Amino acid sequence: MSNEATLHSHQHEVTHGTVAHDDHGNGHHEHHEDSFISKYVFSMDHKMIAKQFLITGIIWAIIGAAFSVIFRLQLAFPDTSFPFLETILGHWAKGGHITPEAYYALVTMHGTILVFFVLTAGLSGTFSNLLIPLQVGARDMASPFMNMLSYWFFFLASLVMVASLFVQTGPASGGWTAYPPLSALGDASIGSKIGMDLWLTSMALFVVSQLLGGLNYISTILNMRTKGMSMTKIPLTIWSFFFTAVLGVLSFPVLLSGFILLLFDRHAGTSFYLSELFVAGKALSNEGGSAILYQHLFWFLGHPEVYIIILPAMGMVSEVLAVNSRKPIFGYLAMVGSLFAIAILAFLVWAHHMFVTGLNPFLGAFFVLLTLLIAVPSAIKVFNWLTTIWKGNIRFTPAALFGIGFVSTFISGGLTGIWLGNSSIDIHLHDTYFVIAHFHIVMGVSAFFGMFAGIYHWYPKMYSRYMNNTLGYIHFWITLVGAYCIFWPMHYEGMAGMPRRYFDYSNWESFKQFVELNKFISIVVLIVFATQLLFVFNFFYSIFKGRKLTTTNPWNATTLEWTTPIHPGHGNWPGEIPEVHRWAYDYSKDGHDFIPQTVPVSPDESKH
Amino acid sequence: MSGFLAVLVVVLIFVVIFQIAKASEYVSILKGEKKARQQNNRINGFLLIAFLVLGLIGVYYCNELLKGKILGEAASEQGDSIDNMIMWTLYITGIVFVITQILLFWFAFKYQEREGQKAYYFPHNNKLEVIWTVIPAIALTVLVAIGLRHWFRITSEAPKDAMVVEITGKQFNWLIRYPGKDGQLGSKFYKNINDATNPVGQDWDDQLNKDDFMATEMHLVVGKPVKLIIGSRDVVHDVGLPHFRMKMDAVPGIPTTMWITPKFTTAQMKEKTGNPDFIYEIACDQMCGAGHYSMRANIVVETQEEFDAWVAKQKSQYELAHGAATPAAPQQEAAKDSTQKAVAAIID
DSSP states (O other), rough: HHHHHHHHHHHHHHHHHHHGGGGOSSSSSOOOOOOHIIIIIIIOOHHHHHHHHHHHHHHHHHHHHHHHHHHHHHHOOOOOHHHHHHHHGGGGGGGOOOOHHHHHHHHHHHHIIIIIIIIIIIIIIIIHHHHHHHHHTOOSSHHHHHHHHHHHHHHHHHHHHHHTTTTOOOOSSTTTTTTTTTOOTTTTOGSSSSHHHHHHHHHHHHHHHHHHHHHHHHHHHHHHHTOOOOOOTOOOHHHHHHHHHHHHHHHHHHHHHHHHHHHHHHHTTSSSOOOEETTTTEEEESSSSHHHHHHHHHHHHHHHHEEEEEEHHHHHHHHHHHHHHTSSOOTTHHHHHHHHHHHHHHHHHHHGGTTTTTTEEEEEEHHHHHHHHTTTHHHHHHHHOOOHHHOBBBBBHHHHHHHHHHHHHHHHHHHHHHHSSSSHHHHHHHBBBHHHHHHHHIIIIIHHHHHHHHHHHHHHHHHSSSOOOOHHHHHHHHHHHHHHHHHHHHHHHHTTOOOOOOOSTTTTTTTTGGGHHHHHHHHHHHHHHHHHHHHHHHHHHHHHSBBOOOSOOTTTTSSSGGGSSOOOOTOOOOOSOOOOOOOOOOOOEEEEEOOOOOOOOOOTTTOO | OOHHHHHHHHHHHHHHHHHHHHHHHHHHHHOHHHHHHHHHHHHHHHEEEHHHHHHHHHHHHHHHHHHGGGGOOOOOHHHHHHHHHHHHHHHHHHHHHHHHHHHHHHHHHHBOOOOOOOOOOOOOHHHHHHHHHHHHHHHHHHHHHHHHHHHHTTTTTOOOOEEEEEEEETEEEEEEEETTTTTTTOOOOOOOOOOOTTTOOTTOGGGGGGGGGSSSSSEEETOEEEEEEEEEESSSSEEEEEGTEEEEEEBBTEEEEEEEBSSSSSHHHHHHHHHHTTTTTEEOOOOOOOTGOOOOOEEEEEOOOHHHHHHHOOOHHHHHHSSSSSOOOOHHHHOOOOOOOOOHHHOO
16 A cells, blocks of 8 residues: 555654654654645644644634624623624624624524534544544554545635625524525525525535545554554544444435535525425425425434534543543443444434424334433443442543543433433423533533543643643633533523523513523623633643653553654654554553553463 | 723733642642642542532522422423423433432542552443443333323324314414314415415415414413414424423424313413413424514413304404405404404305
């Protein structure tokens, strides 16, 4: 393979590079002839691409979260004028009050950005890229070039999405699910004009990025493991990235097909989703389409998507909890099995988002059964994490704390999934704040906690420096308490049937009792948002000024990434790739604190 | 100015926190990595257990504070089923929530790193795995079984004697049509729609349409099942009935249905809730555009006599469209036009 050859030639340069620069080690040493462009911009090094995904994701997260701050201000203080909003948004916030159109645009963009750009690209894009070659023992991805394209398609998608924020009629505003006919007809909503075309274009580019990345992750894991690294010896992080990539590769194309049909309906006069419409004073000619067809296509990705978001977090938390408890992950095979079960079931439950669309109740019954079945592998995972920390010797690094926080929020949000997955309860709670509370806790907060755990834990590998611990602790505690304060009370709003995506509740006799609660939630949102900025500051400050790493293995972990040099070059290991002899979880075995995967099994070692 | 001050304060707080964080890092380097870690561990271990205790108290307090605001007893028989289901699910998930959260934070606190403490090498145990596969599976089977029983009952065919009301969503209000005396809705076609005289597109050649009347408020009879025929003129809407605990999408081109049996009249609810302004509201529950948040209609649940009196005052849409020289919106007519009512009765 030509690819291998390229990498091996790199390897020699790397060896020299590392030796020459180790003493004043600052930055990332690759080949001498690397220009700025090929090193930092069009890089084919998976570690650099991971950083590109991460930093792009962080920028998107700030934008997406800032949008939520703005619409939370509206929800809490509908009668107060905020002049700064007019400064930022112009006629979308005349007199300091955002318009309903602006509110819906913000809500839509918040969802799109967080779900796709931050928690898909920013999370699995970052850590799949960083950890797959390092933990399976490969010099790079199967195709570094495709990997680079994957990032740049994401970048293009980002550019198009940013552009859509500045068009005169505003960005898409029909919700992140973009249900037609609302999203198909410019006359039905101002956001469904050019903003929607840009949204669809951006998402199409994003799907391309995901497929290029996903195929790469799968082929790297299957084909490029180092000697001795059988599939049962790879860390759970890799298993989770593997299933994530499989989910993405199988479901994103379906989303793309749904979007293409939507584009046809918008511009080519077709009627895939449109039927019998009377909009803006005139009857349209479309007949015979089904708006529900789109929902099927959308949720066939949409549901696996939530596992695409949460599986990498699960994998990383498994790793972080084991390392910091100084204990093997409990039930490795059960953990892999439950990931597998979740991945399979992920494809069989999409219609639980559609219980109240007029779905055949008999068909709905199967989706209830399959949906609640997912709770079984999820429960196995939770109990295994609990048993992993049981009788451990836990070090509360910021990463470990976020790992514990992840388990806590995953339990809280997962249990409300049992409510919503049961169709009879869903009739009442569907599209209310209960749903908002549920998925924000289980795939928003939890996934972010998994991501934070990953960032704090692997930061030394990425930047050869540590992040500031104290800021990490402050970040964790305010975020954990804040997240519960924000989302827990929303369950009650949902129980009252309070609908999502309302601009103002003050005219509703049934929902106006929550005015004070909404104020409380929004104030906590402001505090938590400021705390995230503190994290961002810590992240960027530590790249340049953080405490330097002085050892290759700062957490005393067993996995292969910690056998690379402090400043790994392109190709990761200066010499040969180490051989693997054991699984990744020999912590506290036979009186040893930890036994790296590269250590051969000695004959007198106890079996497990 | 105040905005500028607020930003200044936030920045100052940031700077202070950052300086403390930087100083504490230097201190921990001076103290040695191990000692610093032990100290951090003690602090965070304490915080974890404090979070558990305060968190559980907070959950209780939050419930005390908010349980009075979640609309009280369901106002339909179907809603009772759903509330019953919620109760069972709450018990099961509530128990699991409390136990697992206590275990998580208690273990974290108890097994924090200590000098001389060794972690226990415990890679797997099949018996445990089987236990926590089987127990959740059984619990979930029970929930699925109860849930589906309610689900099939709620989504079953409406009883034969159910009253029929059609509700059509449009940006951004609801169009409500009653079948009139014959009890049958006339046919409609979207190309007949005319906002002034024919908002749902009734086919005037269909005899069944002659007595159908439109209303802006939905009137229902207490204790009498009602079947809603739900549709939409433009985008997807959703008929959300929070007090009745029911909900169904309104999809253009594909009619949907749901049926409920109201338990309390509006007057009874005013008494029950102690709120003289109480009103049953229909809320749109599916994002439908800029006016989504204001897409409301009211429901009046009343006795059969009150309902009959109300129906007698209504005027068919056919007549409104054809009778009056200058057709007006149906609601204004329906509300006060009692002189023409007599004429309508004669024509019918």
